[in-house]
Amino acid sequence: MIHLKKEETKAMVAVHGWSGILLGLLLYAVVLTGTVAVFAHEIGAWSAGHVARESIFEKPIDATVRRLTAMTPPQYHEAVNLFEIGDHGLGAFFHRHELDAEGAPTESGIYYQLDNTGRINRTVQGTDEEVFGPRNDDALSSFLVDTHVRLHVPNPWGLLLTGILGLAMLVAAISGVLIHRHLFKDIFTLRRRASPVLVDRDKHSVAGTWSLPFAFILAFTGSFFSFFGTIGVPVVAMAAFSGDVEALSEAVFGNPGPADPRPVAIGNLDRITADAISRTGEAPTFLAIEKFGRADATVTSFHNPKASDIEPVALLYNGATATFVRAKPTVGTTPSAGGTLAGIMGPLHFGNFAGILSRAIWFGLGFAMCYVTFTGMRLWVVRRKDEARSLAWLERTLTVVTFGLPFGLTASAAAFLVTMPMGSAVFWTPAAFLIASAGAILAGVVAPSNDRLTQLLKVATGAVMIVLPLLRLFVSGGPGWNEAIAADQPIIAALDVAFVVAGIWLVRGARTTESVPRRRTATLGAAAEA
């Protein structure tokens, strides 16, 4: 498609190959967990057996918030965040904005976790980094998201790592376009009776070509999210506000208006939520109260995008009088190109702008990108394996990671279902992942061949998947299908079916895994030109 000179093509092949092979295993982990995390909310509902029907914001919350305010020390009355947790329960974070030991802005306060009847389950005090850890009932979805966002490496290093992986994916996508001379001519060609190199190359390039626009979007938005807070904000703040991050935050997210610190009790929050629901047709996903308890208090109600739109909706209310002020963009004080651009980064990355349909499509595209990453690394290994016998270990490593990771994730799901009723899911969910991963590594060492290793890991993963619905129903005490559907949670039944179907597909696929014949690899030029 793009005809570069020979030297430039060679450079791009090197860039594409090395960026892929050096970072491909970690990138695969990020992409796979991201693919699954598209349905993190549904997995949370399935695993914890959520059957409450109404959003917490569709019920009165004003009295609850006033009760919590009375219990909270006044220094944390600066701002309050309200959001749903668990089975339509309420999370309330009373906090103040301050600088941490390194001078970086943070939020410090008290986080109340309530169930959907208003009873306080737990109270945690600390900074936002400390209080928002996994809970027993969301340990599985929390583990999944944390693996994807920062590979469980502490901030900021975890975010920097996933940011670098996003850049590697961006480089691989762009260099892939530059080296593929016949992008559209090859778009439907999957040779099956050819050398292993050409077979893998076709699989890689066909999947990569079809998913290319989304590989670009997801790599780009993913890097943005990783680098935004760690590097982007401090650098832009230094350039534009002499390093004052609070001033930058105020310029981008603030609500301008005259300050009025006179103490005034917050207005009726139920009036605000009812008005917000009538304007948007659905409950808020988040309520942010700033300058709580002052005459100039504001309440911002965040909602899913309107139909046909992808940018989330934000409604601004006068906190003291509980009256509607205006609809505002999620970023910026008035609608702008920059605000819209920043506002759509989330929907583009998460695919959560149109319910189940958009997320199902994003899940499929994520799976395609896992496949592209896997086949790319396989192509690199297969191309060189006959020339360097020592690379057999790399082939096994690739198999252990690509098939061991799904095995580890399903094992952690099984452990969650068994240990959640006992209250120890926060420990056992990641522990089971580590144990299963150790098992996969051991299998990688002792398996007689790479094909046997692949079969073993596929069968193990498939078997655990088939058992998951049984664990959910009979060990975890989760709702049956009738109860789930009656509670407007058909996703619970759907995921049960999906796990069984996927498990059977994996087990059957393992039985038909064919040996890859050891033939001489094609030359670099022939493979690139084919």
Add this chain to the structure above:
Amino acid sequence: MPLWLPGGAAGIDNLVFPLVFAPLIWAILFFHACLDRSIARVALVAAALFLIHGGLVASRFIGEAPAAEKAQ
């Protein structure tokens, strides 16, 4: 970049665009470095960008220092 980009309707475009497009800007510089046959030209472009932007940021800090002294 926040110092020379226009602010836009909400006065934040100059802040948001560099933040959002940072990965793409990095990729452009990366591929330029990979594909340009003249390493001297690559160094020249990178140095020029660094000096221009560094100079803009430095001049802003220098400009604010006399104002702070006057305020004292």
Add this chain to the structure above:
Amino acid sequence: MNMFSLALIALVLSAVPIVMLCMGDPKRRRAVGGKGSGMAPGQRRLLVVVACIPGAICAGLGDAAAFLMWLGGCALIGWILAAYLPARAND
């Protein structure tokens, strides 16, 4: 028409030319040992344009959600067709 209906209808309408492009793809036919030389380039270009029209309509109507779902859905349809059609030709 809501965004879901628009997206699904656009996907179905684009799927038809994509299937035709896949079945008539010259290189794919050679790879699976099919007879004939495949579709002419002019015809292929026309089918590509036809496949893009539903997406263009979504974008023209300002339905960003439907457009993105159409784009992603077409990518998945194309990939699945490429992956499974050759297997049938080999049976």
